[in-house]
Amino acid sequence: MAPKVHGNVFSTATMRAFATLHEKGVEFEVVHIDMKAGEHKKEPFVSFNPFGKVPAFEDGDLKLFESRAITTYVAYEYHGKGTELVYHDTKKMAIVSVWMEVESHHFDPVVSILLFEQRVKPMIMGAEPDLAVVEENQKKLGLVLDVYEARLSKSKYLGGDEFTLADLHHLPTIQYLMGTSTKKVFEARPHVCAWAKNIMARPAWTKTVAMQKQA
Template structure:
């Protein structure tokens, strides 16, 4: 049976799981969760993720939540198929792991706030974004991307010479922010800009974005 991803095609966390499955060439079933109706906060979804957050993942008897744990499982489970998103080599994988942590603890907290203010509030909730919060977090993002610029001066991708989960995890929030003024924060740093264009042009990511158009 094909694995199931319970979530929304518009959710950044769910998009990480979709992109990983596309990179590995794994067929999967999407179980839509209507977040506006609060389906993620009640049964049957809450049995899959007790924290009431998308996505949840089912693969036979295995049930998982937390998007980054899901992507790592997919990469391990389907090792040798599609894009190798992790390494067996300890030294190489250590570098990938560092940048996966950087994304989770430095990049995502800032970009998620910007997505909320610049995309979710105005486009999905008919609310005005808070310009002060946007300005504050664009400054914070710039500081994070200065570190990325230095890294990408030495390496094509964050984890090394090949595309890995360390890069993939950035795609969902980056995708939304490229349609906002925050795009300039990426484009003003040449190596970050080249990296962003590279990973957003991947066929697996284009398939993930296309899912939104079909929803």
């Protein structure tokens, strides 16, 4: 049986899972969760994720939640298919793991605030973004991306010379931010800008974004 992803095609976390499966060339089934109707906070979804957040994942008798745990499982379970996304050399994988942690603990908290102000408020809540909050967090993002700029001046990708989960995990939030004024924070750093354009052009990511148009 094909793996199942319970989620929403517009959710950044769900998009991470989709992109990983596309990179691996693994066929999967999407179980749509209507978040506007609050399905992610009700049964049967909360039996998959008691925290009520998408996505959840099934592969046979295995059930997972948390998008980065799902992507890591898929990358290792389907070793030998599609893009590797992880290393089996422990030292190389240690470097990739560092940048996966950076994305989770330094990049994502800042961009989540920017996405809320610049995408969620105007498009879903019908409210204006707080420009002071946007400016403050664009400055914070700039400091994070200064570290990325230094790293990407020495290697093509964050984890080394090959595309890995360390890069993939950034894709959903970067995709949305490129439609906001925060785009300038990326464009001000040439190595970061080139990296972002490169990873967003990947066929697997194009497939992931196309799923939104089909929804």
